[in-house]
Amino acid sequence: MKLSLILVLGLFLFASCVVEKQPFREGKILGGKQVSAATLNLGYTTYVEYCIQCHGMDGKGNGPSAKGLLPPPRNLTQGLYKFPWVPYGELPHDEDFARIIRHGLNGSAMLKWDISDERLDAVIQYIKTYAPQTWEGKDKVLGTKFELPKDPFGDTYEHIAIEKGRKVYHVTAACTQCHRAYATREEVQGWAKEAGADIDTTAADYFQLKSQDGEYNYKILPPDFTYHPLRSITDVQSIVQRLMYGVTGSGMPGWKDVVADDELWALAYYVKHLQETGANLTERNKLMDKLGGSQ
Ligand code: HEC
Ligand code: HEC
Known part of the structure; x- marks a missing residue:
């Protein structure tokens, strides 16, 4: 009787110690x-x-x-x-x-x-x-989820998507504001003329990555798609998701409704194409040699 009382008491003390640590x-x-x-x-x-x-x-x-x-x-x-x-x-x-x-x-x-x-x-x-x-608090609301737009290209028309993405990247969306250019100044001016757009390709850092201040207390360098691993990217679809929402606090904005849905997919196929170019040393050197002449 006494022993079991001690045991129970001991167990209680032990349990409260454990709880204390939590x-x-x-x-x-x-x-x-x-x-x-x-x-x-x-x-x-x-x-x-x-x-x-x-x-x-x-x-x-x-x-x-x-x-x-x-x-x-x-x-x-x-x-x-x-x-x-x-x-x-x-x-x-x-x-x-x-x-x-x-x-x-x-x-x-x-x-x-x-x-x-x-x-x-x-x-x-x-x-x-x-x-x-x-x-904390009852009033907190979780973020909006956009529906993934339908892929208008698919494997069959991937080459068309890449060509379109190249132009959207350098002209319509001007991703080169932060990321680097992957086409010569002459090529970009040609596409801008086609689209009736005015694009400045003269900046000295046109072929460089422009570091962003961001909100995390350190400078954030945008990736070179032919060189750096991409944090949250596993396939084309995940690139579309990333482009729709942007990268909070890094400067990288969301592009949903800024560019059309087919342009989002075209950009995603183009980014994937750049990643594949980067994974093949001969192809990457070919691209960099071509751009070298324009720098
Ligand atoms: C205002 C600057 C800015 C603009 C404009 C911008 N980006 Fe970015 N982007 C960044 C930065 C900075 C990062 C790196 C974010 C990080 O890893 O913290 C980034 C990252 C990315 C990533 C990688 C995401 C990952 O998971 O690692 C992709 C893909 C990307 N950008 C595509 C684009 C495309 C395509 C455009 C044009 C439609 C564009 N960005 C325009 C600043 C920009
Ligand atoms: C070896 C170091 C390391 C360990 C261990 C680690 N993390 Fe991280 N974590 C990081 C780094 C570095 C980043 C920032 C990556 C960036 O900004 O691109 C990060 C970012 C994050 C983010 C932010 C994601 C976002 O979208 O901004 C979360 C959440 C996170 N980690 C949770 C965890 C959890 C949960 C664990 C344990 C299961 C963990 N981490 C273990 C290094 C680590």
């Missing part, structure tokens, strides 16, 4: 959704196990492994996220975080994480607690 005693409303304390606590232990070395105990992106990383790990207290599929600055859905965490961000220290679905959901809820201003 940061959450109550659930929270995050992004308009009730999240239980148990989920947040599982998220916390998952974070400590997998994420803390880069994102840090206080979520500021300053963990012990963060030193010297470029891009640096995200400061999760800012509540700004670059790669969800929602318009610039709007709140990501859980499926966005799941995609980012499961696929990782190519060319950065943010790898793919193979954790159970339960832990994945828990860690997603937990990281939101670092940015209460963004997530």
Whole structure:
């Protein structure tokens, strides 16, 4: 009798110690959704196990492994996220975080994480607690999701898409404001004339990447599509998604309704074509030699 009382008491003390170490005693409303304390606590232990070395105990992106990383790990207290599929600055859905965490961000220290679905959901809820201003409260609304427009080209007309994308990239959308040019000044002037557009191709940095200030406290260089890995890109469709929404806080705007839907797809096929050109050294050298004459 006495022994069992001690055991029960011991168990109680042990349990309260464990609970003491966990940061959450109550659930929270995050992004308009009730999240239980148990989920947040599982998220916390998952974070400590997998994420803390880069994102840090206080979520500021300053963990012990963060030193010297470029891009640096995200400061999760800012509540700004670059790669969800929602318009610039709007709140990501859980499926966005799941995609980012499961696929990782190519060319950065943010790898793919193979954790159970339960832990994945828990860690997603937990990281939101670092940015209460963004997530907490009943009035928070998640971002708009655009329907993916139909691909008007498909494999059969890919070459037509690439030709169109080349012109939209250099003339209609002038992506060269930040990204580099991949056509000679003469070619671009020819296309501009065709379209009745006025494009300045004289800038000294026309063939260079223009670094952007962004909102993350470090300069962000737009990628060279023939050279750099693209963070959130896996196929043409994911390029269209990225173009529709932009990259929040980096300067890269969203293009939905700025260019027509078929132009979005044309741009995406063109970006993919540039990636493929970059993957083939002979092809890349050929392109760079041609541009060299125009620089
Ligand atoms: C080895 C370092 C490292 C580890 C470990 C790590 N991350 Fe990251 N994480 C990064 C870097 C670097 C970035 C920024 C990439 C960029 O800006 O292109 C990032 C970005 C993010 C983002 C922002 C995504 C966006 O759209 O802006 C989230 C969310 C995130 N990480 C969550 C996690 C979670 C959850 C874990 C643990 C399961 C984790 N990270 C583990 C390095 C790391
Ligand atoms: C105002 C500057 C700016 C303009 C204009 C701009 N971009 Fe970007 N873009 C950026 C920056 C900066 C990044 C890098 C974002 C990062 O990784 O933080 C980027 C990244 C990208 C990416 C890679 C996304 C990823 O997942 O890594 C693609 C694709 C892209 N831009 C395509 C385009 C296209 C096509 C256009 C024209 C329709 C365009 N951009 C116009 C600044 C710009």
